[in-house]
Amino acid sequence: MHHAFTIRALLKQLPVRVESATAYGDRLLLGTATGALLIYHVAETGRDKPPTLTLLETRKSFARRAVEQLGVIKEAGVLVCLADGMVTL
Numbered sequence: 001m002h003h004a005f006t007i008r009a010l011l012k013q014l015p016v017r018v019e020s021a022t023a024y025g026d027r028l029l030l031g032t033a034t035g036a037l038l039i040y041h042v043a044e045t046g047r048d049k050p051p052t053l054t055l056l057e058t059r060k061s062f063a064r065r066a067v068e069q070l071g072v073i074k075e076a077g078v079l080v081c082l083a084d085g086m087v088t089l
Helices: none
Strands: 020-025 027-032 037-043 052-059 067-073 078-083 086-088
Touching: 020 067, 027 067, 027 078
Parallel strands: none
Antiparallel strands: 020 027, 027 037, 037 052, 067 078, 078 086
């Protein structure tokens, strides 16, 4: 049987609770329950090995409340965030 995706744990035991995630190019963006945004660089290591993630930046006061949803408008290079019932660009 063909499997299109393989599920693997990439980040284990983070000190925060992840509420949302999106990928943009070689970046993984994670929104947390405390309103922080974690930005990781994803580097492919090979077909049989999981990619390595390197934390590039932490924006602690990205939102006042939990980051409920993240999205990227690729054509404009804009990050869209839903937090506390409000959409911000």
